[in-house]
Amino acid sequence: MKPEPSLPLFARGGEADLYRLDAHRLLRVPRSGHADFSIETALFPQLAAHRIPVPTLYGVTTYHGRPAQIMERIDGPSALSELIRNPLRLAGFMRSFCALHEKILSIPGPANLPSLREQLYALKEQPEKLPEKDLPSILRLFDTLPEGNRVCHGDFHPGNLLTCRGQTYVIDWGAAHTGDPLSDVAHTFLLLSLIPRTPGQRWFAWRRLQILGWCMAKCYRRHMKKHLGFSRREFRSWCAVMALYRLYHGLPSEQKARKKTVTKACARLTKE
Numbered sequence: 541m542k543p544e545p546s547l548p549l550f551a552r553g554g555e556a557d558l559y560r561l562d563a564h565r566l567l568r569v570p571r572s573g574h575a576d577f578s579i580e581t582a583l584f585p586q587l588a589a590h591r592i593p594v595p596t597l598y599g600v601t602t603y604h605g606r607p608a609q610i611m612e613r614i615d616g617p618s619a620l621s622e623l624i625r626n627p628l629r630l631a632g633f634m635r636s637f638c639a640l641h642e643k644i645l646s647i648p649g650p651a652n653l654p655s656l657r658e659q660l661y662a663l664k665e666q667p668e669k670l671p672e673k674d675l676p677s678i679l680r681l682f683d684t685l686p687e688g689n690r691v692c693h694g695d696f697h698p699g700n701l702l703t704c705r706g707q708t709y710v711i712d713w714g715a716a717h718t719g720d721p722l723s724d725v726a727h728t729f730l731l732l733s734l735i736p737r738t739p740g741q742r743w744f745a746w747r748r749l750q751i752l753g754w755c756m757a758k759c760y761r762r763h764m765k766k767h768l769g770f771s772r773r774e775f776r777s778w779c780a781v782m783a784l785y786r787l788y789h790g791l792p793s794e795q796k797a798r799k800k801t802v803t804k805a806c807a808r809l810t811k812e
Contacts, residue, residue, distance in 0.1 A: 547603070550613075552739060553699075553712060555791075561610065565598060568609040570714070571739075577609050580713050582652045583691065590647050593709045614711070616704030620749075623698060627752060634756060637698065638763040640708070641728065647691040649718030656719035657687060660781070663788055669795070670787070670802065677806045678784045681777055688720030696724060697731045698756070715789065725764050726778035730786060730801075732757035736794035780805030 547559035550566055559567040577600050587594050596612040623633060649655075660682060667675050693700075694715030702709045735753040737746045761775075783801035790798060 566613045569603050582650050586650050614702045614704045614709050616702045619698035619701040634759040645690050645721035649691045654717045656717050674806045682781045686720045689718050690721050692719045692724035696728045722778050727782040736791040
């Protein structure tokens with residue numbers, strides 16, 4: 541039996557590698573070796589109905605024993621790379637970035653999309669990343685917050701927006717779920733305010749991204765508060781909950797910071 545040929549690496553994301561199949565298609569291979577591509581299958585028709593541009597999905601396969609997704613190749617830069625080249629465009633970009641996120645968060649989630657509640661309560665089966673008392677404390681806080689049934693991208697940030705032929709595409713929907721819109725807003729704020737270091741990224745480039753990310757985070761929170769309306773307490777509560785989510789679902793390089801956020805939130809809850 542001939543060994544499976546290796547494909548040229550196209551790009552590396554936070555959780556998956558992209559390989560070039562041909563001029564029009566890519567192979568998306570999650571590095572964890574585990575993937576549930578049913579999320580995109582369930583969600584993409586709903587997104588298309590609301591005119592959210594996403595890459596075309598052609599099917600699933602395996603690559604060196606790992607599950608893989610065959611998808612349309614979008615030949616264009618990410619919004620993040622464009623901002624790095626021209627940070628003076630930040631204010632204008634953030635207006636369109638927030639408008640797009642608001643549009644996604646207005647879409648009712650399909651019934652077969654997993655909920656944030658399901659994902660968070662599944663963490664009870666793996667409590668080892670937190671002190672014994674902290675996980676129940678955050679879950680009790682979560683129970684006081686609205687459940688919601690809107691589409692949440694689960695990883696919405698400028699690196700997941702690609703521009704091609706004047707059209708902005710939203711990619712990387714593998715973590716999508718239903719939930720309260722403010723949960724996804726808090727999640728994006730966390731991603732922007734503390735950008736995790738991706739595998740192979742140079743330290744200086746990462747530090748430059750962190751500075752840009754913090755500027756984006758402040759601008760993003762201001763815009764979303766103006767349009768959605770939320771209190772400081774609501775936002776802070778959702779940030780604590782989504783820091784827990786990132787602790788379990790984020791990159792290794794961010795776990796220390798996320799754990800610190802969760803532990804501080806639990807200490808504050810104890811005093812209140």
